Amino acid sequence: MSASQKYDSQKVEDKWYNYWMEQGYFHSEVDERTPYTIVIPPPNVTGVLHMGHMLNNTIQDVLIRRARLKGFNACWVPGTDHASIATEAKVVAKLKEEGINKNDLSREEFLEHAWDWTHKHGGIILEQLKKLGASCDWERTKFTMDDNMSASVIKVFVDLYEKGLIYRGYRMVNWDPEAKTTLSDEEVIYQEKQGNLYYLTYKIENSEETVTIATTRPETILGDTAICINPNDERFSHLKGKKAIVPLANRIIPIIEDDYVDVEFGTGCLKVTPAHDINDKEIGERHNLEVIDIFNDDATLNEFGLHYKGKDRFVARKEIVKELESLGVLIKTETHINKVGTSERTGAVIEPKLSDQWFLKMKELAQPALDAVLNKDVNLVPDKFVNTYRHWMENVRDWNISRQLWWGQQIPAYYYGSGKNDFVIAENIEEALEKAKVQTNNPELNLQDLKQDSDALDTWFSSWLWPMSVFNGILEPDNPEINYYYPTNDLVTAPEILFFWVARMMIAGYEYRGEKPFTNVYLTGIVRDKQRRKMSKSLGNSPDPIKLINEYGADGVRVGMLLSSPAGNDLMFEIDLCKQGSGFINKIWNSFKLLKSWEVDKTIEQPRSSAIAIEWYKAKFQQSLLEIEDHFSKYRMSDALMSTYKLIWDDYCSWFLEMVKPNFGEAIDEKTYNEVIAILEDNLKILHPFVPFISEEIWQQLDTRSKEEALIISKWPEVKAVDAKIISEFSFASEVISGIRNIRKSKNISFKDQISLQILNNENTSSSFNEVIKKLGNVSTLEYVDHQVEGSLSYRVKSNEYFIPIEGAIDVEAEKGKIQEELKYTEGFLKSVQKKLSNERFVGNAPEAVVAIEKAKQADAEAKIQMLKASLAGLE
Numbered sequence: 001m002s003a004s005q006k007y008d009s010q011k012v013e014d015k016w017y018n019y020w021m022e023q024g025y026f027h028s029e030v031d032e033r034t035p036y037t038i039v040i041p042p043p044n045v046t047g048v049l050h051m052g053h054m055l056n057n058t059i060q061d062v063l064i065r066r067a068r069l070k071g072f073n074a075c076w077v078p079g080t081d082h083a084s085i086a087t088e089a090k091v092v093a094k095l096k097e098e099g100i101n102k103n104d105l106s107r108e109e110f111l112e113h114a115w116d117w118t119h120k121h122g123g124i125i126l127e128q129l130k131k132l133g134a135s136c137d138w139e140r141t142k143f144t145m146d147d148n149m150s151a152s153v154i155k156v157f158v159d160l161y162e163k164g165l166i167y168r169g170y171r172m173v174n175w176d177p178e179a180k181t182t183l184s185d186e187e188v189i190y191q192e193k194q195g196n197l198y199y200l201t202y203k204i205e206n207s208e209e210t211v212t213i214a215t216t217r218p219e220t221i222l223g224d225t226a227i228c229i230n231p232n233d234e235r236f237s238h239l240k241g242k243k244a245i246v247p248l249a250n251r252i253i254p255i256i257e258d259d260y261v262d263v264e265f266g267t268g269c270l271k272v273t274p275a276h277d278i279n280d281k282e283i284g285e286r287h288n289l290e291v292i293d294i295f296n297d298d299a300t301l302n303e304f305g306l307h308y309k310g311k312d313r314f315v316a317r318k319e320i321v322k323e324l325e326s327l328g329v330l331i332k333t334e335t336h337i338n339k340v341g342t343s344e345r346t347g348a349v350i351e352p353k354l355s356d357q358w359f360l361k362m363k364e365l366a367q368p369a370l371d372a373v374l375n376k377d378v379n380l381v382p383d384k385f386v387n388t389y390r391h392w393m394e395n396v397r398d399w400n401i402s403r404q405l406w407w408g409q410q411i412p413a414y415y416y417g418s419g420k421n422d423f424v425i426a427e428n429i430e431e432a433l434e435k436a437k438v439q440t441n442n443p444e445l446n447l448q449d450l451k452q453d454s455d456a457l458d459t460w461f462s463s464w465l466w467p468m469s470v471f472n473g474i475l476e477p478d479n480p481e482i483n484y485y486y487p488t489n490d491l492v493t494a495p496e497i498l499f500f501w502v503a504r505m506m507i508a509g510y511e512y513r514g515e516k517p518f519t520n521v522y523l524t525g526i527v528r529d530k531q532r533r534k535m536s537k538s539l540g541n542s543p544d545p546i547k548l549i550n551e552y553g554a555d556g557v558r559v560g561m562l563l564s565s566p567a568g569n570d571l572m573f574e575i576d577l578c579k580q581g582s583g584f585i586n587k588i589w590n591s592f593k594l595l596k597s598w599e600v601d602k603t604i605e606q607p608r609s610s611a612i613a614i615e616w617y618k619a620k621f622q623q624s625l626l627e628i629e630d631h632f633s634k635y636r637m638s639d640a641l642m643s644t645y646k647l648i649w650d651d652y653c654s655w656f657l658e659m660v661k662p663n664f665g666e667a668i669d670e671k672t673y674n675e676v677i678a679i680l681e682d683n684l685k686i687l688h689p690f691v692p693f694i695s696e697e698i699w700q701q702l703d704t705r706s707k708e709e710a711l712i713i714s715k716w717p718e719v720k721a722v723d724a725k726i727i728s729e730f731s732f733a734s735e736v737i738s739g740i741r742n743i744r745k746s747k748n749i750s751f752k753d754q755i756s757l758q759i760l761n762n763e764n765t766s767s768s769f770n771e772v773i774k775k776l777g778n779v780s781t782l783e784y785v786d787h788q789v790e791g792s793l794s795y796r797v798k799s800n801e802y803f804i805p806i807e808g809a810i811d812v813e814a815e816k817g818k819i820q821e822e823l824k825y826t827e828g829f830l831k832s833v834q835k836k837l838s839n840e841r842f843v844g845n846a847p848e849a850v851v852a853i854e855k856a857k858q859a860d861a862e863a864k865i866q867m868l869k870a871s872l873a874g875l876e
Contacts, residue, residue, distance in 0.1 A: 007589040009553030013693045017130060020696075025068075025712050026135045028075035030484045036072035037488040038064055039467050040136065041501070042144065044083035045118055046090050049128040049545045051527040051535045051573060052494065055565055058558045059524065059637055060492045061134050065689040066632065067489075068135075069716040075485055076135065077470045079142035080122055084408035084459045085179045085345040091117050091407070107406050107454070114407045118145075128546060133554045133692050135712070142470045144462040145409075152474035153409045153462045154427050156512070161425045165361045166401070168413075168420075172278045173400055175353035177299035177313075178346040181404040182357055184458060185397060186500050188341040188350050197266065197336035198321065200329050202227060205243040205252055211236070212331065214266030216338055217276075218324060219317045222249050222304055223294040226272040228283060231257040233268055247329045248306065248320070256287050276352055291354065297404075299351055313351075356420075358402035358411060358455070362507075366396045369506035372516050378506065379520045381635040382569075385495060392499045401458045408456030415451045416440060423453070464504035467517040474512060482513075491518045498523065522635050525570035535573065548578055555691035556582030562641045562690065584645060585694050588687070591653045592698050594661065595676060601667035609771035610672040613659035616730045616769075617679060619723035620651050626719060628686060641690050648683060655734065659772050677702060682717045726768070733769035736802060739795040740777035743804055747793065747815070754780040758789045760801040794871050801870075816872060823868040830861040 020026060028035075038060055043053060060076060068074040091114045092102050102110060126141065142149060160166045173182040198218045201210040211227060227244045229236040239255050246253055260283055261270045274284030275293040284291060294304040299313045308316040324330040341350040370393040372378045373386060380386055402411060414432035415423045416439075424439055426432035429447060437445050468474055473482030487509070493502060502521055509517035527535045527542075535542035548557050559581030565571040624647040631640035660676055662668040681702065688695040688711055699711035744751055757779045770782055785803070788794070792803035793815075806815075836842055837854055 005593070007586060007694065009555065009585070009693070010550065012697045013131075013133070013554050016693055016696045017133065020135065020710075020712055021138070023707050023710070025710065026076070026137050027139050028073055028137050030480050031073055033071065033073040035075060035485050035489075036064070036067035037075045037077070037485045038490055038492070039077045039470055039488055040079060041491075041493045041497070042079045042081040042142075042463060042466065043125050044086055045080040045122040045143070046083055046087050047125050049125055049132075051542055051545060051561075052524075053125070053129070054132065054545045054557065055524055055527055055561050055571060056492055056494065057129055057132060057134050058561050059522065059565075060490075061132070061558075061692075062562070062637060062689040063490055063492070064135055065692060065712070066716070068713060069685060069688065071715065075137055075140070077140045077142065078126060078129070078134070078136035078138060079466075079470065080126065080144070081459060081463055082118070082143065082145040082408060084403055084405050084456055085176070085181060085343075087114065087117065088405050088407040089179060089346060110406050118143075131546060131549050131554060133558065135692070140470065144459070144466075148472060148475060149462065149465075149469050150409050151427075152465055152469040152472075153457060154412050155474055156465060156508075157409075157412055157457065157461070158425050158427050160360060165365065166425075167359055167361070168356060169359050170354065170356050171359070171400070172281050172352050173355050173357055174341065174343075175297075175351045175355070176343040176346055176348050177295075177297065177351055178348035179343065179405070180297045182353070182355060182400055182402065183343060183345075183350065184400045184460075187344045189344050190339040190341050192337055193340045195336050195338060195340075197334045198324075198330060199267065199332045199334075200247060200324060201331060202244040202247065202271075204239070205245060207242075211239060211244060211255075211269055212267045213269045213271045215271055216336060217317070218330075219301070219305075219308075219313055219320050220273045220276050220294065221246055221271060221320075222301070222306065222308075223273045223275050223292040224249075224251070224253055224271050225274060225284065225290045225292060226253050226287065227255045228258050228261050228270040228272050229255065230259060230261040230263050230268065232259075233261070233263045235268060247324060247327065254287075254289075256283075256289075258283050258286065275354055278352055281352075281354065293354065295351060295353070299348075357400050358413075360399040360401050362396045362399050365507050365511060366393050366503070368510035369393065369503055372506055372510070378516050378518065380498075381520060381522045385498060385523055388495075389498060389503065393503060399458075401461050402453075402455040403458055404454075405456045406454075408459065409462060411453040411455050411457060413453040415453070416445060416449055460500055460504060463501060464508045465512075467505055467509065468512060477512070486513060487516050488518045490520045490522060492522045492524065494526070495523045496526075520635065522637075525565065527571045527573050530572060530574060532570075532572070543575065548575075552578040552582040553585060553693070555585050555693050558690060559584050559641065559645075562637055563645075565638050584649065585691060587649055587653055588691070588694055588698070591657055592680070592701075594657060595680065596701075598662060598673065599667040600670050600673045602670045604667060604669035606669045606671045607771065609775045610660045610669070612726075612768055612772060613656060614672070614675050614679070615723070616726050617651065617656045619726050620730075621647065621679070621682060621717075622720050622722045623724075623727060624651075625686065625717055626722065629719065644686055644690060648687065652679075652683060658776060684711060685714060685717055688712070729766050729768050730772075732763075732765055732797065733773055735797045736773055736800075737776045739797060739802055740773075740779070740804070743793050743795060751778060754778050755804050756781040756783075758783055758785045758792070758803040758805070760785055760788065760803070762799040762801070763797075765800060788870065788873070790873070794867070796867060819868055819872050823865065823872065826861055826864050826868065830858065830865065833858045833861060 040060065041056065064074050064076045094117065095102060095113060122143065129136065157166065174185065174188050176183050195216050197214050197216055199212055199214050200218065200221065201212050203210050213227065215221070224246045229239060240257065242255050243252050244255055245251070260279065261268065272280045272283050272289060274281045274289050274291045292304055294301055295313065296302050300310055301308045301313065301316050303309055305311070305316065308319065311319070321330060342348065343350060370390065373380060373389055380389060412427060413423045413425055414429060414436065416436040424432050424435040426435050429450060429452065432450055433445060433447055436450060437443050465474060467486060467488050468482065471482040471485050472479055473486060476482070491502065505517045509515060529535055529541045533541055552560070557578050560577035561571070563577055563580065624643050627643045628640050631643060660672055681699070684695045684699050692712070696711045699705070740757070743749065749755065755778065757777065759782070761784050773779060774782055788801065789803035789805065792805045794801055794803045796802070833854055837858065843851055
């Protein structure tokens with residue numbers, strides 16, 4: 001049977017993915033085999049496939065497919081994250097387009113809209129992953145807001161509260177005025193931005209004196225409650241005990257002393273606004289200062305903003321600056337670079353805000369997770385991230401776990417009174433009622449007397465349970481699945497969520513299972529463009545992954561993504577990488593077409609050239625297999641692919657098939673053909689994790705296969721001893737063949753014309769590959785000689801000399817002219833190098849490496865001159 005001329009990637013990919021799904025190859029159940037488990041980093045339910053997902057999930061699929069071939073019970077659990085901030089923002093925007101204000105809805109009404117959005121958009125990214133070839137166990141698909149997943153989150157909250165690890169505190173938090181919620185420190189991205197430093201004068205009470213302060217945020221003067229000086233700064237000692245007047249507000253505030261003030265920054269005087277700066281808050285607490293919050297939740301000014309009430313903070317800033325300038329209060333403005341915190345999700349500039357929030361104590365919980373990495377129980381790949389991880393974990397802060405959102409798990413705190421501590425924590429309202437009755441000693445309380453906290457939990461508070469909750473390990477900690485699949489094996493994720501998610505999963509794992517959630521964490525790099533910019537929709541530099549798949553095929557894109565994606569290092573992605581991947585797929589297909597075009601003759605004996613070629617390729621395959629296994633063990637995916645790529649492209653396609661293919665118009669012997677098929681099957685097995693579609697297509701075309709014989713569940717090749725001798729012998733023989741081909745090309749000797757070859761065997765090389773040399777060089781006779789052969793073209797491989805008699809094949813005089821011209825040029829080049837090396841100043845002052853390069857040039861030129869002279873002598 002001949003293979004179709006053109007490889008149709010879309011047709012092949014749809015066919016085999018559907019087949020794999022129908023046969024249930026991706027599904028895993030508890031059995032006697034050793035499990036190999038990966039849990040997907042759940043993408044946002046609002047998301048669509050981007051290049052980062054492509055890289056991350058290609059790597060996961062390579063690992064899971066290889067594990068399947070190696071006989072493990074491979075289980076890759078997919079799912080999505082409810083992404084509270086991002087999803088709520090999407091739903092609010094959709095409602096706004098429909099003329100609906102979120103504030104006009106009840107929580108239940110809003111959640112109906114949120115669930116509608118989720119059902120409509122939630123599965124998009126998972127369907128797109130199927131196009132990539134992701135062999136997830138789709139029957140196990142989880143969503144962080146599934147009933148049992150949410151129940152797990154609530155159970156953990158109650159447990160941690162009862163252990164005294166969760167508490168409610170009035171703290172300075174990061175406030176996102178766009179999402180109108182608090183954020184954890186890890187969700188704030190600090191960016192250097194150019195702003196202004198404004199110098200303002202404050203009058204001293206009952207005096208003509210003034211004091212100058214510098215601020216980057218003039219609008220916050222309306223919340224000032226003190227001026228602070230350093231007690232050791234003699235410049236301002238005369239102000240001790242006095243009071244100042246806040247511009248615009250005309251509020252009288254004390255001048256206080258505190259060592260916190262940097263005498264070198266600005267004017268050496270500091271305005272203190274406890275409601276809007278974490279450091280100012282600490283100063284305020286030390287000096288019992290009043291706290292004046294001037295902002296509403298959306299960062300517009302409130303009644304403390306005076307006549308700027310209702311205006312956006314940045315609009316108010318411009319107008320306040322103008323007013324201060326008109327009053328003579330603003331004396332100068334300087335440009336100033338400072339770090340501005342922005343929301344990871346919305347991009348809004350963060351406002352420090354005092355707020356009642358829920359916090360989780362982290363220091364004690366974090367220790368086992370820190371020890372796990374330092375003791376190598378959990379391996380970070382590459383290990384350059386260990387120090388970053390250690391720094392984070394050693395300096396871990398309490399985790400702000402509450403969010404002022406409706407989409408997410410609602411905090412299970414139930415208030416029975418108006419007091420700050422009038423609440424109970426329970427898994428449901430019925431349980432809460434019983435606790436409240438006991439706490440209040442009031443058996444008459446009923447469900448209507450309880451009001452649940454309106455805040456939702458941070459999304460990460462659900463996803464930190466992911467490796468356990470997907471196997472129901474929180475609600476049923478001793479069920480067969482959690483005991484079998486946990487801990488998982490490998491986690492593939494991005495470095496930017498190393499603390500957000502990876503560290504927290506380890507913390508949860510040790511707290512609730514007493515062991516690590518995974519053994520290896522493979523940290524991918526960021527996908528960037530040629531200009532090293534992170535690929536993003538906003539920059540317009542990110543291609544649509546689905547369009548890439550449609551154009552280059554999923555296999556081609558997978559190869560393109562992996563060709564240059566070393567762990568932890570950024571991938572400089574270009575479309576050309578996908579073209580190269582697609583070219584590799586075509587190479588594989590064309591080599592298969594060649595093989596299928598051969599006629600097989602059972603009566604022919606196997607030629608010696610084919611026998612030695614098969615022996616060599618098997619050895620070369622084993623050598624490459626060892627390399628590939630080593631790369632996989634070190635999570636060097638790009639290197640594992642490159643070893644496979646070179647084996648298939650160079651050794652199999654360019655050499656092996658040429659060595660065994662029958663001469664034009666002739667048939668191939670059955671023994672060779674069968675062995676070539678067996679070799680191809682092994683090739684397909686190591687190719688399958690990287691290019692699953694074309695490998696399965698060829699596998700299925702090679703023979704009639706039952707569903708138990710599909711490539712996806714076949715057996716990974718067995719590692720055997722490597723015959724290094726035959727590999728070395730072929731390496732030498734390949735140089736001999738290349739020499740023949742170079743002479744044919746340079747002398748215009750047709751490859752159809754046979755030549756004879758004489759060998760001066762100074763290296764005492766084996767004759768094992770002589771039949772291969774004859775076949776690939778189209779050599780009619782090959783013989784050994786003990787002297788140089790006159791009237792021949794010659795070349796060298798190491799110290800061996802090879803002679804091809806001219807016998808009228810070329811114009812001798814023209815060839816002598818070419819050699820003499822090349823000899824003259826090379827001798828001139830040698831003289832220039834020798835002159836440079838005879839210059840003592842050059843040799844004495846030039847770097848050692850530069851001198852070594854010049855000496856190498858000299859040696860090369862001398863060897864070439866010797867060869868050219870020998871060739872010239874052979875033509876006399």
